[in-house]
Amino acid sequence: MDFEHVLTTKITINGVFQDFQLYSGKFYLWLSTNELVVYDWNKWMKHLAFVNRTIYFEPQPTEQLALNIEALEPFKEKAIFFSEPIYDSAIFNHVLYYSDASGFYRYSLIAKEAKKERLSSIPMHQINLSKSGRMALAAGEKGLFEYLVSSYYLFNEPVYQLTPRLVQLSERYTSKSEWQNHDLIHYGANPQVEAYLLKMNEKKGLLQLVSDELSYSTTKNHMASIQELPLSLSLDKPSMDSGVLFSFETDKVTLKKDPLYRSKHIQILTRLETESKEEFDSLDDLVIHETNSLLTISLQNIHLLSLHSLPIINWRIYSRTRNYRNQVHLLYENKVVLYLFTEVKR
Template sequence: MKDRGLERGAWMDKEHLLMTKIIIEGDFHDFQLYSGKFYLWTNQKTLNIYNWNKWMQQLTLIDRPIYLEPQPTEQLRVTLDDLAPFLERTLSFSESIYDSALFNHTLYFSDYTGFYRYSLVRKDAEKIRIWEQPVYSISLSPRGRMALSAGEAGLFEYLLSSYYYYEQLERQVATRVYQLNSYYASQAIWDHHDLIQSGRSQSELTYKTQFDEQKGQLHIMNSLPMTQLSDSLTSSVQEYLLPLSLNPPSMQDGLLFSFEMDQQNVKKNHLYRSKSVRLIEELPASLKSSSYSPDFLLVIPASPVFKVILQNEAILELPRQEIQKFRIYNRTRHYRNQLHVLLDESLTLYLFTEINR
C-alpha cells in the first residue's frame, strides 16, 4: 500500500516531515547557502567557504537515532573545528561588511566605502565598486532582482540581469542603480515584483513600492505608506519542542541524541534535499489575502514569536528577540526546504525533509 504522506497531490503531515536541527557553535556575522557551497562570515571581515555537499554526505555516515514523537526530529551540535575538513577557501576583507548576497557566482557586498561585487570563479578576481553609497541591507528576489536599502538615502534597485530595464532614466543614480524612493530604508522584503521596506526599526514596515513589469520593462507605479498591517494568524497553534538530550551530543560520537524514543527505520535523502518541501515567508500585510499550497511551510517572523507553520499548526517556535537574522532559500530548488537562523552565540540550520516511515 502506498504511503499516504508521499502520494502525489496528497497533503503532507508532520509525521512524514523530518526536522533536522544543526547547531554551529560560535559568534558569526552572516551566512548563505549557494550552489553547493556554504558561506559563513566568522566576523565582518572574514568569509569561510565550505563544501556543503561533502559535509552533508559525511553526516550520512554517522549512525544516529531519530525521535518520532511528537514529530520526527534529530539534532547535531558542531564547531568550526568539525567543519575544517570541508573548508575550501577563506576570503579576507579590509573593511567591515554591512551585508552581502550571492548571485550568478558573484559576491555582492557593502561596507562604509560603497557597494561592491567580487567574482567567486575568476582566479584573478578583484573587488569592483559599483556605487559609492553604503548599503545596509541587500535583498534578492526569486525573480532575480536586487533591492538595496541605504538608510537615509532611501531604497534602490541594482539591475543584476540585462533582462530587466527602466525607461525612467531620471531615477538612475549609478550604472544599473535606480532610486525607488527616498524614504528611510533599513531593509526590504520582496512581495512578487513589489517591495515592502522597513523604517528605522526593521520590525516596522513603512512603505510598499509597487511596480508594473512587462517582459522585463519595469515601471514604478507608486510608494504607498503601510498604514495597516494584518495581524498574525488567529487560529490556535500548539508548541512542539525538540526533545532534549541528557548529554550534549557531538559530531565525533556519532549520536544526535543521547537516547532514542523509537527504533523504527526512517528513509531520507542523503543530501537532505526534498522536492516537495518548501519554506516561504509570510508577509504580515498580505496574510489575509494570500493562498498557499497546504504543503508549504510558512515562516512567520512576527514578534514576539517566530513561527514555522504547516497547515495552520506550529511545528517550530522561537523567541523573536533572540534572532539576529534568518534566511530561507526560495530562489533555489535544492535548498528551499531549509531555514537558517543566526543567534547570539550560534547559527542554527533547520532542514525539513520528507521521509518514508
C-alpha cells in the same frame, strides 16, 4: 503532507560569525576575523549521514547536531579575506554581492583572479534578492535602491540612477524591505510601526514605478506559546537531570531520507510569496513569518517551529534554489543555526 512525514534537522555551529550563504554546493561563513571561509556543502552532508545520532519520532520526527567551527575543517576549500566587517550579502549567478561601511561591492566566486569591485560608496544595510532575480537595497537614511543585477530587467521611464544599474526607488528612510512579487514593502526606522508599499508594473522585463504609499501598521499583539522544538534534542541519551527522560519515546522504525537533505516537494516561502499561489499548490509549502516577537514556520497553518525573534540577528531562506529551498538559516550572537526540513518514509 502531514507532520509525521516531515523530519526537522537542527544543526548548530557554535562561534561568532558575521554572515552565511549557501549556494551551488558551497557553504559560506564569515568569521569574526573578516575572513570568508568556503566549505564543500555536499561533502559535509554526506559525512553527516555516517554520524550516529538519535532520531525522535514523537510528537514529530526530529534530530539535532551541535558542533564547533573546527569540525568543518575537513570540508574547507578556501578562505577570502575582507578589510572590514560586512553588513549583508547575496549571491547571484556565481557573483557575491556584499556591503560594508565603505560601500556596496561585488566579487566573482568563479574567476581565477577575482577582484572586489565597488559598485557604490553608499553602505547598504540589507540586500534582498527576490525569487525572480531582482535585488532591493535598504540604505537607511539614504533610502531604498534597486541594483539591476539581471540584464533582463530595465526601467522604461526616467528614474534617478546613481549608476547605469543602480536606481533609487525611494528617498524614505529604509531599514529593510520585503518582496511581494514585483512590488516592495519597505520599512521605516521602526519596522513595527510603519511600512510602505511600493507598487511596480512589470511586463517582459520592463519596469514602471506606480505608487509608494503608507501600507499598514505592523504592530500586533501576539499571545502565542514559545516552543523551539518538541523537546530538547541531543546526541546523547537524556539523563534523569534533564527532565525529559520519560517525556518522549524513540521509535524502533528507521527513516528513509535523502542523504543530502534535499527535498522534492518541501519549500520554505515567506507569507507574501504564498499569497500569489493557489491553495492546492501550497499544501507542502512551509510558510515562514516574522513578527515583533516570533519567527514561525508553519505547515498548513499549524506551527512546526516557533522561535523568539529578538535574539535572531538575521535569517535567510533559499527559495531561488532547487536543492536548498527546504532550509532556513539563522544568525545569532554566538552561533549559526541551520534548520533542514525533509520528507521521510517510515
